[in-house]
Amino acid sequence: MSCWETLMDYGLRSVGIGERLLPRDNFTLCQQVTLIGSGMIWNIYFGTLALISGFFLATAVAVGKASNLRVIRKASEWFIFLFRGSPLFIQFFFAYFLFLSLKGVSPIFDPLSAAWLGALIVLFLNTAAYSGEIFYGALLSIPKGDLEAADAYGLSGWSKFRRITWPTMLRLAWPAYTNEAIFLFHATTLVFFSGFPAWRQKGDALYYANYFADKTFNPFVPYPILAGFFIVLTLMLVALFGLANRRLNRHLPKDRQSKMRLRMNLIR
Amino acid sequence: MACYLTTGKHMSIYWSVGTVLLLLAITAPTALLFGFGGAAAARSRIAPLRWVGQAYIAVVRGVPDIAFFLFFVIALDQAFEWVRHQVKCPDWEDPIRQGSDFIVCGIAKLPQGNAPQWVHETYGFFLAVLTFAIVFGAFAANVLFGAMRAVPRAQIETAEAYGMTQRQAFWRILVPQMWVYALPGLSNLWMVLIKATPLLFLLGVEDIVYWARELGGSKTARFTDYPHPDWRMWYFLALLVFYLLFTRVSEIALGRLMKRLTQGQATLGGEAQRKAA
Numbered sequence: 001m002s003c004w005e006t007l008m009d010y011g012l013r014s015v016g017i018g019e020r021l022l023p024r025d026n027f028t029l030c031q032q033v034t035l036i037g038s039g040m041i042w043n044i045y046f047g048t049l050a051l052i053s054g055f056f057l058a059t060a061v062a063v064g065k066a067s068n069l070r071v072i073r074k075a076s077e078w079f080i081f082l083f084r085g086s087p088l089f090i091q092f093f094f095a096y097f098l099f100l101s102l103k104g105v106s107p108i109f110d111p112l113s114a115a116w117l118g119a120l121i122v123l124f125l126n127t128a129a130y131s132g133e134i135f136y137g138a139l140l141s142i143p144k145g146d147l148e149a150a151d152a153y154g155l156s157g158w159s160k161f162r163r164i165t166w167p168t169m170l171r172l173a174w175p176a177y178t179n180e181a182i183f184l185f186h187a188t189t190l191v192f193f194s195g196f197p198a199w200r201q202k203g204d205a206l207y208y209a210n211y212f213a214d215k216t217f218n219p220f221v222p223y224p225i226l227a228g229f230f231i232v233l234t235l236m237l238v239a240l241f242g243l244a245n246r247r248l249n250r251h252l253p254k255d256r257q258s259k260m261r262l263r264m265n266l267i268r
Numbered sequence: 269m270a271c272y273l274t275t276g277k278h279m280s281i282y283w284s285v286g287t288v289l290l291l292l293a294i295t296a297p298t299a300l301l302f303g304f305g306g307a308a309a310a311r312s313r314i315a316p317l318r319w320v321g322q323a324y325i326a327v328v329r330g331v332p333d334i335a336f337f338l339f340f341v342i343a344l345d346q347a348f349e350w351v352r353h354q355v356k357c358p359d360w361e362d363p364i365r366q367g368s369d370f371i372v373c374g375i376a377k378l379p380q381g382n383a384p385q386w387v388h389e390t391y392g393f394f395l396a397v398l399t400f401a402i403v404f405g406a407f408a409a410n411v412l413f414g415a416m417r418a419v420p421r422a423q424i425e426t427a428e429a430y431g432m433t434q435r436q437a438f439w440r441i442l443v444p445q446m447w448v449y450a451l452p453g454l455s456n457l458w459m460v461l462i463k464a465t466p467l468l469f470l471l472g473v474e475d476i477v478y479w480a481r482e483l484g485g486s487k488t489a490r491f492t493d494y495p496h497p498d499w500r501m502w503y504f505l506a507l508l509v510f511y512l513l514f515t516r517v518s519e520i521a522l523g524r525l526m527k528r529l530t531q532g533q534a535t536l537g538g539e540a541q542r543k544a545a
Binding site: 081082085086087088089090091093094097098100101186189190193206209210213217219220223226227230 | 333334335338339342343346462463464465466467469470477480481500501504505507508511512515516
């Protein structure tokens with residue numbers, strides 16, 4: 001079987017298009033690259049949607065944590081502590097079993113116990129908590145002069161927030177937020193190892209890499225392939241966030257623009 | 269209820285909490301050692317050693333960590349067996365990789381097939397510790413590398429002016445002073461390490477996640493003697509609370525440690541403490 005045929009058969013296997021059966025023996029390098037690459041679709045799906053939806057909740061949480069109202073502040077603080085203080089792995093497990101028991105209550109909750117929605121919700125809440133903390137830190141370090149200037153121009157309330165506070169907060173938080181985004185994509189690999197079943201073997205990249213490693217008992221091929229895919233993904237993310245960073249900093253003189261510094265990635 | 273929570277199987281979940289704590293207690297110093305080695309290598313003046321150190325730090329970035337965990341457990345196991353195979357059976361003819369099998373001669377197997385159960389478990393645990401230490405060692409190396417660079421240059425220059433050798437300046441001046449710069453990074457790392465412990469489950473160690481799944485489940489054949497419905501949700505809620513408490517306690521303890529270490533240092537924090545006193 002030529003590599004092109006393999007690509008046609010397994011290129012979209014992770015979303016259920018193409019050959020139903022996974023290869024069982026005589027794995028070729030092409031099969032491994034194709035299937036693991038196909039699994040990346042799920043990683044990108046989880047990462048992108050969680051990042052975009054989490055961004056809005058994170059802004060709300062950050063503003064909430066800086067709020068003067070005690071109730072809102074405490075609620076935001078607890079939300080952040082809950083999701084940052086416990087392992088994502090346990091959160092996945094807990095959420096999965098919670099959704100399972102909800103399923104018994106009413107069939108409305110059925111899709112929650114499937115990975116595409118349930119895991120997405122967990123990732124959304126998790127990234128909202130982590131980036132909320134980042135945004136909160138940035139919110140506190142907005143230069144006082146900027147806010148005073150906004151007052152002097154007669155801006156207040158929503159228009160002050162939209163035009164001054166929020167863009168400045170994003171600008172200050174952006175390098176840290178880039179790291180958070182990279183993290184999030186790495187964290188998506190946990191989904192199918194934490195209770196959420198890979199229905200009809202439609203799994204993510206690590207799921208397939210693990211499948212090959214189990215079948216061939218040779219970790220030295222599938223995991224480096226996976227690593228290669230993730231390095232490419234990380235580089236693309238960095239480039240994309242770098243563009244946004246340029247735009248956020250475009251009004252500043254060249255020497256004051258905050259450089260993107262990449263820091264190490266850790267498990268959450 | 270009290271009776272239910274103290275059954276034999278529940279005792280194993282409490283034991284597995286001990287396993288987690290033991291893992292933390294062993295891994296933290298080992299990872300620190302790996303990290304120290306990595307950082308010292310990365311700033312070495314010998315180029316190949318420097319490359320090794322920098323590559324070690326760089327490779328662990330950019331790749332999902334559980335991929336590393338899954339990779340290292342098999343890779344280390346095979347590496348050990350391969351080395352033993354080379355040493356113990358030099359006249360073995362067949363190739364080691366036959367299709368999808370990894371075959372070494374009988375006496376090179378680790379652990380031996382006839383070894384008792386606890387040897388297997390300890391070996392698995394040992395592999396897990398080594399894996400954790402390698403991965404977290406790279407993170408620690410990164411932190412310590414930064415801390416070594418943060419020590420004011422003037423301190424090293426003064427040491428050189430006193431006629432200390434490179435080695436003396438490193439051990440007597442740089443190493444004692446770098447800890448206060450490294451502590452914020454290291455305490456962050458400790459939090460992350462705590463939160464990484466449930467991944468033990470993926471490495472095949474029977475840890476708390478394993479037992480929570482087993483005990484909470486209703487249909488597992490081995491535990492039919494608990495006629496309760498699916499309680500796994502509550503078991504995982506308990507785990508969640510356990511981890512929350514653990515991180516909170518560590519946070520407070522590390523805050524105190526930081527306060528002690530800042531004492532008398534030429535940093536902003538140390539200066540603030542001096543003024544307050």
